[in-house]
Each structure stands twice: as C-alpha cells, then as structure tokens.
Amino acid sequence: MMEIKVKDKSIVTPGELIAANVKFSDADEEYRIKMNNGIYKKGSNVYASVVGIFKENGLKVIQLSGSYIPRQGDYIIGKVIDMSFSNWFVDIRGPYEAGLRISEASTKYLDTDKYDMSHYFDFGEYIFAKITDITDSKKISLSCKESGLGKLEGGIITRIDPSKFPRLLGTNDSMIDMIEKLSNTKIEAGHNGLVWIKGPAEGVKKAKEAVKLINKESHLTGLTEKVEKLLQGGKK
Amino acid sequence: MSYKKTGRFDKRKADELRPIKMEVGVLPNCTGSARVKAGKTTAIAGVYGPKEVRPKHLQLNDKLLIRCYYDLISFSVTDRARPRPSRRSRELGLVIKNALEKSIFVEDYPKSMLEVFVEITEADAGSRCAAITAASLAVADAGIQMRDFVPAVAAGKIDDLICLDLTKEEEDVHDGGGATDIPVAYIPSIDEVTLLQLDGKISSKELIEAIKLGIKGCKKIHEMMGKTFKENYKIKAVKE
Missing domain, CATH: 2.40.50.140 (Nucleic acid-binding proteins)
Structure with a gap:
C-alpha cells in the first residue's frame, strides 16, 4: 500500500522522501516516472527531484524556480x-x-x-x-x-520566470484576459518566459507592472485581486 | 600538550560544527544562487543554465556539461591572493564539479551546459566544503533535476583529537602529531561520498573514524539545506 510521507501543498526539496511502497509496472532500479513531474523513483520509494510544491493529486512536484526547458506543444x-x-x-x-x-x-x-x-x-x-x-x-x-x-510587430518585450508562466495565464487564461481588458493592451506570453505587450503607452506601462507583480508574488494567494487593484488604481 | 584534554580553541565539542548560515536567491541575475557562511568562511555561488554549450567542441551529446569555477577573492585571506586563476582554483573547480555531478540527473539535459561560479569572500579553512554546499544549493535554486543536495564538511585531527569542521587556527597546529584535514562531501539519499581528500598524517583506524564523523556532519548540514529552502519560501509568504 502506498504511503504518502509529506503533506499536500507543502514545499519539498530534492532528495526528500515523498512516498513509500509505491508499486510500478517497471521495476528498474532508478526509473524516472516522468520528467515533468519533478520526482524520481528508487526501489519502491519516490523522492522529489526539484524544489517545489507537492501535489498529492497526480503525485507530482510543481517547480518553483528554474530556466526554460523546451517541450513539444509549447x-x-x-x-x-x-x-x-x-x-x-x-x-x-x-x-x-x-x-x-x-x-x-x-x-x-x-x-x-x-x-x-x-x-x-x-x-x-x-x-x-x-x-x-x-x-x-x-x-x-x-x-x-x-x-x-x-x-510580433511593435510593442515591447518583458520577461517573467518560466516557472511562473502558468500563474500569468491563470485558469483558462483568466489572469491574462483581465490584464488585457483593464490595461487596454494586447498581450502574448510564451512558455519560455517572454511576454509581448502592445497598446497605448499608459496601458503598456501598467500591464508591465502587473507582469512584474506576478513574477514577484506568484506563489502567494490573492494574486488576482492584487493585480486587479494595481490595474484599476491608476485609472482614478 | 594534548588537545583531548584541553579541548579546541573555540571551546567547541569535537563533533560540533561552526555556526552555519545559508541563504538562497541572493544574486538576482543568476538562474540560481546561494550564500553559505560557516563560521568565518563565506562562499557565494551563482549558477547559469542549462544553456547552449560554448565553446562548441566541449559539447556532450548524451549529458549535461558542468563547468565549475572556484575563486578566492583577493581580500579573503590574510596575505592578498593574486586575482587570477591559479593551479589551486583549477583543482578546486574540478573537485566541486565531481562532487556535484553525481547528484544531478545529467542525462536529462543533453547537449547543454551548466556553469557554476563560486566566490570565496572570506576564507577561514573549509572553503572547498562551503563552496560545494553553496554550489549545491544554487543548483537546486536553478531548478535542475537532482537526486539530492550535496553537503560537505571537513573532518580532521588536531594532534590527537579527531574533530569536525576545522578552523584555520586549528589547521595551523604543529605541535605533537600536527593537524590533518579531510574534506568530505556526502550525498545521503544515494549513500555515497563524492569528495574525499586528505592533507596531513593519520593512521588508517583514525581515518575511518574521521570519515564517519564527516558523514555525520554532512547529514546535519543536509538537514539545514532543506530547511533553508522551506524557510525561504515561507518568509516570502509571510511578508505579504
């Protein structure tokens, strides 16, 4: 029976034991389950391979930092x-x-x-x-x-940590849509951490600040409200 | 004079480490960075990559190329160090690379390169151990897939006393049997020693004892390394 050794949504570090007595179909000595998942297997134990937040659902570790590694479909x-x-x-x-x-x-x-x-x-x-x-x-x-x-014609390019890209998009692109709407700009974001912003100068400046805020506070809760406040604050 | 009776200069126990302070993410322009302060020794490590291999002929087709640079800053030692790569810094660069390589999943990053730069801003013995610890933290901060951290510490012998984490003062002891310095790097989760050097004289029985003590010290440092990351993200969350 599989035993989970760490709490859900807690921060784990490389080499930390995540689960014991895990049964896999492949019995290799050290078999990487999936590179995207931030874990590795040794014997019947599963360890974390990156610094990240552990998600019990799907047994994976979501990376908190790092540079861009290209993947198909990005x-x-x-x-x-x-x-x-x-x-x-x-x-x-x-x-x-x-x-x-x-x-x-x-x-x-x-x-x-x-x-x-x-x-x-x-x-x-x-x-x-x-x-x-x-x-x-x-x-x-x-x-x-x-x-x-x-x-991409015109506009400016700004950067975000590639590991924070999902937070910039939000659920079903909600975050990026909100920034576009409130700052009256057009934004394209790449998985590799480059963000392109085009629109009126005022809006571009605000959108850039919003992206910067997301980069800084991506692992905190209540980010959407904060970004919304930042974008609306300038209007008054 | 027996150090077993008189104890150590700084009143530490034989198996006691110097106070260690660790920080991650200290250099904003690097992919990953860390600072380790063990007693009076300070090492700052910065990691860049994985990135394209330059020069191209060094490229490895099946795994990650790791290049490590170790440097003593001129003012880090009492006699000014010459600010250029020396034989010693080349050796230590290689030693750090060998200590780290075993912990990293190098097969996951073919045809790419990871550069690790370690600067020693203050040296008071054990700088290579602090360098390896800092480099390992920086690599983890850079989000590289790895098996475990690589903690390192020097075990040693002062005259007749086998002890842990020697200072420069202790290393310079000449009376009796003199001082022996044995840096050890140990990866707990795969149970492997990736650095073992010896400078001085020691009997084989004492050597085994010293290595065991070194491994014990590494396990303590390993615990601190994990805690460093956990606290780093916790502090950021509290600041909100």
Whole structure:
C-alpha cells in the first residue's frame, strides 16, 4: 500500500522522501516516472527531484524556480538571430536553438524569388511560434501555421520566470484576459518566459507592472485581486 | 600538550560544527544562487543554465556539461591572493564539479551546459566544503533535476583529537602529531561520498573514524539545506 510521507501543498526539496511502497509496472532500479513531474523513483520509494510544491493529486512536484526547458506543444516567443537559404534560427531563451522552416512560417506562400528572407522575418525581430517537434538530438522545429502566430510587430518585450508562466495565464487564461481588458493592451506570453505587450503607452506601462507583480508574488494567494487593484488604481 | 584534554580553541565539542548560515536567491541575475557562511568562511555561488554549450567542441551529446569555477577573492585571506586563476582554483573547480555531478540527473539535459561560479569572500579553512554546499544549493535554486543536495564538511585531527569542521587556527597546529584535514562531501539519499581528500598524517583506524564523523556532519548540514529552502519560501509568504 502506498504511503504518502509529506503533506499536500507543502514545499519539498530534492532528495526528500515523498512516498513509500509505491508499486510500478517497471521495476528498474532508478526509473524516472516522468520528467515533468519533478520526482524520481528508487526501489519502491519516490523522492522529489526539484524544489517545489507537492501535489498529492497526480503525485507530482510543481517547480518553483528554474530556466526554460523546451517541450513539444509549447508556445514560445523567440528572437530571430540567423537565417539560411530556407530556415530562420530563433533564440528561445533555452539551452537549444530552434529552427523555423520557410514552409512552416506562414499559412500563405512565401515567395523567396520575389523577396529576400529578411522581408518576412528580419534579424532581431520577435516571433510567436509553436514548438512542433523536438528530436532526440534536441533539434527543435517551430511552426507559425496557426492563427495568432507569426511576427510580433511593435510593442515591447518583458520577461517573467518560466516557472511562473502558468500563474500569468491563470485558469483558462483568466489572469491574462483581465490584464488585457483593464490595461487596454494586447498581450502574448510564451512558455519560455517572454511576454509581448502592445497598446497605448499608459496601458503598456501598467500591464508591465502587473507582469512584474506576478513574477514577484506568484506563489502567494490573492494574486488576482492584487493585480486587479494595481490595474484599476491608476485609472482614478 | 594534548588537545583531548584541553579541548579546541573555540571551546567547541569535537563533533560540533561552526555556526552555519545559508541563504538562497541572493544574486538576482543568476538562474540560481546561494550564500553559505560557516563560521568565518563565506562562499557565494551563482549558477547559469542549462544553456547552449560554448565553446562548441566541449559539447556532450548524451549529458549535461558542468563547468565549475572556484575563486578566492583577493581580500579573503590574510596575505592578498593574486586575482587570477591559479593551479589551486583549477583543482578546486574540478573537485566541486565531481562532487556535484553525481547528484544531478545529467542525462536529462543533453547537449547543454551548466556553469557554476563560486566566490570565496572570506576564507577561514573549509572553503572547498562551503563552496560545494553553496554550489549545491544554487543548483537546486536553478531548478535542475537532482537526486539530492550535496553537503560537505571537513573532518580532521588536531594532534590527537579527531574533530569536525576545522578552523584555520586549528589547521595551523604543529605541535605533537600536527593537524590533518579531510574534506568530505556526502550525498545521503544515494549513500555515497563524492569528495574525499586528505592533507596531513593519520593512521588508517583514525581515518575511518574521521570519515564517519564527516558523514555525520554532512547529514546535519543536509538537514539545514532543506530547511533553508522551506524557510525561504515561507518568509516570502509571510511578508505579504
């Protein structure tokens, strides 16, 4: 019978025993259950592998800090740093560089005979894209073939810790929708911790402050009210 | 003169550690950072990454590359240290890397690199142990998947007394058998010693005793390391 050794929603540290007598189908000596879950198995015990908050539901540890590790299906904001004959190379603030093929760059046909590659995405420009594939050798492929994806024109870029990204989105994007509405801006946030804000100068400033607040107090309760207060406070 | 009778210079018991203070997240520009103060020894560690490997030829295709830099700041010792990489700092960089590597899931981060910088701002013996402890806290703060923390402490012998966590004053004892310094790093959850060095003279029987004492000290430090993180987030929550 599985015994949980720590309290639900408590903070755990690497090497801390989470559960004993856990039965798994795979009997490897040290088998990682799932990298996303922040735990590892040794014998019949399960230990935490990161600093985070333990969630009993699903037996996982939610990481509290850390840099961005790319995963398939993530939406990211990246900066174009290089281009070749038919590829753009994008810095996604992770350990690996990502590539965007010209056939994946738009739903429309991009004519390279007519225009140069830099006509579409130039050096230093930010793009909003989806990670479609990561190979075993960590080659990352991006795609902009979805509505809302593509070049981010105008606006500013700000940063948030990648581990705090879910808090910025909120449940069903509630937090980000609220910031957009109250500051009258348009916001796109990437899993890699870059946030793009566009709109009137006043609104952008307020939205940026809200993002900063979320970054600072992401692990506290009552964050939504605080952000709401911050955004409405400036209006009066 | 027997130190067994007179006791230690700072009135500590043989198995007593110096007062240790630990903090995490002290450097805002790093991915993870920590400061460890053990007695008068202070180590600050900063971690960057995982990031792209530069220079490219060092890249490992199946695991994480860890590069550690250890540095004594010029004013950290009584005779000014030359502010450039020395043979000693290269050695300690390697020693720290070897001590940490076993605790990290290196296979999870192929083709990437983790840089660990440790600065000693005050040195009063046991700086490599403080460096390993600080580096391990910083790596955990950077959110790297790891098996456990790596606490480290020096065990040793002053003349005839086997004791824990020597100070510089104790290391410089020359009467009788002199002083012996044995830094030990130990990972509790996998039960493995990842650093063991010896400087001085000691009999094999005493050595085993000293290592056991070192492991005991490491377990105490390990407890403090976990507490540091728990309190760090608790304090932040209270400040609200």
